[in-house]
Amino acid sequence: MINPAPAAAAPLVALRHVYQTYKKDNHLLRVLQDINLEIHPNEILCLVGESGCGKTTTGKIIAGLLTHTEGEVLFKGRPPASYTGARERADLRRTLQIVHQDPFASLNPAHTIGQILSYPLQRHGMVSGRAALRRRIWELLTLVDLTPPGDVVNKYPHQLSGGQRQRVSIARALTVQPGLIVADEAVSMVDVSIRIGILKMLHRLREELRLAIVFITHDLALAKYFAWEGRIAVMYLGRIVEIGPTPQVIGQPAHPYTRALLAAVPEADPDLTRHKQQIPLRSEDIPALAAIPPGCAFHPRCPFHVPGLCDASLPPLAVPAGFQQQAACLPLHQPEGLRRYGT
């Protein structure tokens, strides 16, 4: 139910007990702990959570751009080391693409849009001959709704609007016919009025090209809209605390952290937002990664924490009774769930 893909196919990417740790001034920074994820072709997975919780790090590992410290990462069922031939490795690299937040920083300002798109096409031998190259660039620009392509192809990035630049970044990711795109805050810098257009385009590309999309955002309303037919994973201090189908996670959140986040988000509707029930936290500050609290990392802030339980043992990520998603919260897994604690 949580991974709706056909059972036979190996997931495009699988993370099993993945840890990422950095050393900093004699501290261990546990940036990711015990991350388990599967991403199947054509699937949407959304990673949400507050700044520093490990979304980008997870995204980079999924895209094969970062080597994890512990655990296993499988691409189409195989570890990266098993991709030996140059051809195979190149294939793997092009299958996984990432689109960053700031298209200005990631597009070379000295190159025209046509050049920006032609380099990867040529480097990966995706087309042969000038005519085919030109045709493919035209196709790609059309695919991302930059039409007519003739108006765009000779322009430089600074001559385009922020939204148009982000469309170019997406077109560039598509040059190599990837199977998965990690979109890391890809529309965060784009104006609200045009964001939805880019998201709709990503939806369409997903259908037409059978793409899997890992969508990283700190905006929960946007996550809900984009991932309605997929899953959401909520991260806190380097762990996934809740994961499941979007309508369930948003409509019937299980973990107290998810509930607090959802309650805190203002709504673009005056009545709705002014009558939203808040969940007051016990503390406003996120603990440092160098000093992650024992037990459930959320317990010092959690209004429902049970002394002696939540601060003592690590909650497993499991499906609580009455829910369809997994959540890592010990009280939730007890017979009466959080109700016992007056919620």
Add this chain to the structure above:
Amino acid sequence: MTVTPAAPEVVLSVRNLCISYLTRRGRLRAVNKVSFDLHAGETLALIGESGCGKSTINLGLIRLLPPTGTIDSGEIVYRRRDGQTVDVRGLTTGQLRQFLWRECSMVFQGALNSLNPVIKISSMIYDTAAAHGMDKKEARDRALDLFQKVRLDPRRVFNAYPHELSGGMRQRTLLATALLLRPQVVLMDEPTTAVDILTQRSIIDVLKRLREELNFSVIFISHDLAVAAEIADTVATMYAGEIIEMGPVAEVFYRPRHAYTLGLLEAAPRLSVGREELHSIPGSPPDLVEPPPGCRFHLRCRFATDECRTTPPPLTTAPEDERHTVACYHTATILKTRQEELARD
């Protein structure tokens, strides 16, 4: 639903304000014929997409425009607590220095990262107070009280360096500092942008409570409709340097009459409304050096007709609510469209 009592006094009155920047390509009219009244205790949210002139209005109001920016025309009249009016455009540099912080203070866009890292919060407070003749003891007491009000640990924050505070704590410190000299008006430029959800929530809650206790007026700049929906009494939608619609928050959200406001609302996802049908506005904002003729929005507007393309629509008042003004030829159609959409939800 918001209830408006008998209109309180106007503290800031802006008429036909025009501001431009000198650019290499020519004069860029960033704010064009903007008029509004800000009442005592009122929170006015300025919404609109990047580059529509929100920050320029705020900088113009306190005359802190960069050297290339000038106020071309218009009036900015401020009313002091003693009832005297002040022509802000006519203030001398010395008078302006007294006006800032004491009458009108601000939290700048991106201020979060611009606090001087080697200056303690206490020194920042003392410097601001000293410039306005407030003595150290009063400044300290007032600051500690305000820190308490914005839910900070007063003593710890007072003695801290900015880098020792989290983003949310710094933003609340700035908010408290802005209130140090008891101004009547606080200008806030995107104070909740680029902060985390729970931090944003605490800033919103703190702002709401402070406003109730201290009754200052706020001009709140945001491109986030949801934040505006939550804290504003009045919402003004800006497009290409102009306020094209303004009214009580419920009017603007539930009974918008301008195609651009409608477009913004249709593009805003709501978390607790299940599956949604959203739409974006096609195209992008016009060039402000050479704005299009007629209604500045017509190139992106699905309701545009011939007169929109030639003649700028005048500002009119909604028949149901005289506080609701709009510059659009198709108010009835837009109102109907929105109501049908709301009925469908």
